[in-house]
Amino acid sequence: MTPTILPRLCATALVLVMGAGAASSDSIAEYMDFFEPLPHLPPIPADNSMTPEKIELGKMLFFEPRISASGVISCATCHNPALGWADRIPRAVGHGGQVGERNTPTVLNSGFLESQFWDGREPDLEGQALGPIQADIEMAMTLAEAIERLKEFEIYHEHFGAAFPDDPDPINQQNVAHAIATFERTLNTPNSPLDRFLRGDVQAMTESQVEGMKLFVDAGCVACHNGPALTDSNFHRFELPGSTDEGRFLVTDDEADMFAFRTPTLRNVAVTYPYFNNGSVDNLHDAVQLMGQQMLGQDFTDDELDKLVDFMHALTGEMPRVEIPALP
Amino acid sequence: MTPTILPRLCATALVLVMGAGAASSDSIAEYMDFFEPLPHLPPIPADNSMTPEKIELGKMLFFEPRISASGVISCATCHNPALGWADRIPRAVGHGGQVGERNTPTVLNSGFLESQFWDGREPDLEGQALGPIQADIEMAMTLAEAIERLKEFEIYHEHFGAAFPDDPDPINQQNVAHAIATFERTLNTPNSPLDRFLRGDVQAMTESQVEGMKLFVDAGCVACHNGPALTDSNFHRFELPGSTDEGRFLVTDDEADMFAFRTPTLRNVAVTYPYFNNGSVDNLHDAVQLMGQQMLGQDFTDDELDKLVDFMHALTGEMPRVEIPALP
Numbered sequence: 001m002t003p004t005i006l007p008r009l010c011a012t013a014l015v016l017v018m019g020a021g022a023a024s025s026d027s028i029a030e031y032m033d034f035f036e037p038l039p040h041l042p043p044i045p046a047d048n049s050m051t052p053e054k055i056e057l058g059k060m061l062f063f064e065p066r067i068s069a070s071g072v073i074s075c076a077t078c079h080n081p082a083l084g085w086a087d088r089i090p091r092a093v094g095h096g097g098q099v100g101e102r103n104t105p106t107v108l109n110s111g112f113l114e115s116q117f118w119d120g121r122e123p124d125l126e127g128q129a130l131g132p133i134q135a136d137i138e139m140a141m142t143l144a145e146a147i148e149r150l151k152e153f154e155i156y157h158e159h160f161g162a163a164f165p166d167d168p169d170p171i172n173q174q175n176v177a178h179a180i181a182t183f184e185r186t187l188n189t190p191n192s193p194l195d196r197f198l199r200g201d202v203q204a205m206t207e208s209q210v211e212g213m214k215l216f217v218d219a220g221c222v223a224c225h226n227g228p229a230l231t232d233s234n235f236h237r238f239e240l241p242g243s244t245d246e247g248r249f250l251v252t253d254d255e256a257d258m259f260a261f262r263t264p265t266l267r268n269v270a271v272t273y274p275y276f277n278n279g280s281v282d283n284l285h286d287a288v289q290l291m292g293q294q295m296l297g298q299d300f301t302d303d304e305l306d307k308l309v310d311f312m313h314a315l316t317g318e319m320p321r322v323e324i325p326a327l328p
Numbered sequence: 329m330t331p332t333i334l335p336r337l338c339a340t341a342l343v344l345v346m347g348a349g350a351a352s353s354d355s356i357a358e359y360m361d362f363f364e365p366l367p368h369l370p371p372i373p374a375d376n377s378m379t380p381e382k383i384e385l386g387k388m389l390f391f392e393p394r395i396s397a398s399g400v401i402s403c404a405t406c407h408n409p410a411l412g413w414a415d416r417i418p419r420a421v422g423h424g425g426q427v428g429e430r431n432t433p434t435v436l437n438s439g440f441l442e443s444q445f446w447d448g449r450e451p452d453l454e455g456q457a458l459g460p461i462q463a464d465i466e467m468a469m470t471l472a473e474a475i476e477r478l479k480e481f482e483i484y485h486e487h488f489g490a491a492f493p494d495d496p497d498p499i500n501q502q503n504v505a506h507a508i509a510t511f512e513r514t515l516n517t518p519n520s521p522l523d524r525f526l527r528g529d530v531q532a533m534t535e536s537q538v539e540g541m542k543l544f545v546d547a548g549c550v551a552c553h554n555g556p557a558l559t560d561s562n563f564h565r566f567e568l569p570g571s572t573d574e575g576r577f578l579v580t581d582d583e584a585d586m587f588a589f590r591t592p593t594l595r596n597v598a599v600t601y602p603y604f605n606n607g608s609v610d611n612l613h614d615a616v617q618l619m620g621q622q623m624l625g626q627d628f629t630d631d632e633l634d635k636l637v638d639f640m641h642a643l644t645g646e647m648p649r650v651e652i653p654a655l656p
Binding site: 070078082325327 | 391392393394398399400405406408409410411412415416417421423424425599647649650651652653654655
């Protein structure tokens with residue numbers, strides 16, 4: 001059995017380490033070559049240094065509901081740490097109970113994505129962070145008012161000053177975005193069974209998960225779901241039954257982007273249901289089946305679906321341990 | 329200077345320990361006699377044993393939004409751990425953005441209260457726990473549907489089974505209430521400056537806080553705000569300017585209870601603003617002034633208000649360290 005897609009990832013060292021074993025080890029090593037253990041941290045922008053002070057401030061802001069119009073919605077409302085840093089409902093519920101158009105993506109490992117939001121309309125977490133604060137159906141605030149509210153608290157003057165010591169007027173929009181993005185870059189989930197497996201712990205995945213991994217490569221899933229976050233960060237046309245969301249087209253106005261969405265990360269996919277842009281599919285079995293049909297023109301057998309779903313469960317890593325901040 | 333109200337609390341031992349010092353110590357010891365350090369735990373009902381399994385389950389349920397109609401509101405939404413286990417807005421915002429009639433009381437130290445809710449309509453935390461789940465303007469669920477949702481998750485079958493091992497069908501309303509109440513009884517805030525002061529650490533409170541403590545006794549505040557949670561758990565008529573809430577009368581239909589509310593705890597009062605049944609007063613200075621006028625017929629001077637407010641700050645204890653549970 002030979003992988004049908006050429007390795008994109010540089011994991012030659014692993015092959016050298018693993019390749020000296022029996023024939024089956026050689027074979028598994030070839031498959032492993034398609035994957036990459038999650039790095040400890042994602043890339044950090046040159047203009048937004050990751051300091052402990054900024055992480056701490058970003059955490060406060062992430063949990064801060066006073067930057068919403070109602071005073072009760074924070075980033076953590078939809079990106080709920082108890083629910084895989086997402087909300088586990090089809091579409092987000094925001095200001096005044098309004099229901100949005102799209103499913104809440106998890107914040108976990110989002111620093112590894114090359115663009116943000118389902119339609120990739122922001123290039124980075126700094127750009128993403130200010131969107132939901134201002135969205136009418138989410139937190140429904142103006143940034144100016146959010147900044148004013150923060151300025152009412154002496155402790156925020158201290159924390160912004162510590163996080164941005166060179167800024168004479170540090171409580172501002174850019175710094176809110178930089179702090180939240182910095183905190184989010186710490187929300188990664190290392191040591192999933194796949195990660196441990198890739199590091200040589202061959203018992204970390206079950207036999208069925210290993211079979212699922214092979215199938216994931218052979219069937220071509222890995223063509224889009226690759227890299228440390230198992231996404232190519234590219235946009236692919238995907239017509240979800242029942243969805244009229246034009247996706248990336250709304251950003252680019254390019255017909256080629258009609259119904260295209262950014263490939264979602266598969267990290268922690270087992271705990272970040274429901275699936276797809278409108279959250280209309282609530283279990284992995286159906287989600288994988290639909291992907292096979294739509295993206296690969298392939299009807300997986302029940303046995304194949306079971307193995308692929310088992311492999312998806314091997315992508316659940318260790319959740320970040322975040323202590324809830326005491327807000328002023 | 330002699331306290332004008334007879335000690336209600338049994339703290340004779342403290343007086344004996346402290347009383348051997350100088351005259352000023354004697355005097356302070358007399359005042360200290362009116363207070364009581366927060367015990368490690370509140371009373372635990374004979375029919376609801378506090379087990380680690382029940383605490384863990386109760387924590388999960390406390391953070392569980394799927395027992396609300398929208399799927400996004402949990403106990404922790406209004407009793408937000410980041411905000412003193414309350415919400416720091418005047419009146420609670422619930423289902424569909426509806427605004428309730430009353431201010432959210434903190435869960436902190438609520439196990440020390442002899443009744444629950446502003447109007448005391450439930451005798452204990454077990455009775456309280458099921459109220460907000462069913463309230464139309466809060467979580468807006470039927471208990472039957474909440475139970476059905478919990479039953480969908482295998483992990484809840486395990487956790488309810490572990491918490492209630494003798495119950496053949498453990499996922500039920502009573503056990504939801506018992507588990508949440510058990511978790512809540514762990515949310516206490518020991519080691520406030522007052523607590524340390526009462527235990528002999530005379531430097532734990534500032535001079536102004538000590539003066540505030542004396543004034544608190546001399547002026548008569550302590551008549552209602554006493555016991556470990558600084559509340560008598562009794563109901564007192566209080567006509568808040570602008571409030572038409574009939575309070576305890578709505579529960580008892582007794583004219584004597586018109587506009588009466590249960591004395592709120594003063595533990596952590598500095599971090600559980602805004603104040604009073606409709607949350608219309610947002611700072612301690614004004615709250616203490618109003619209390620002096622309404623309950624004691626007394627206009628405190630600015631200096632007195634400053635000292636009393638300083639003393640209020642000595643009632644902020646250590647927040648419980650709660651790790652956010654991973655929900656299914």
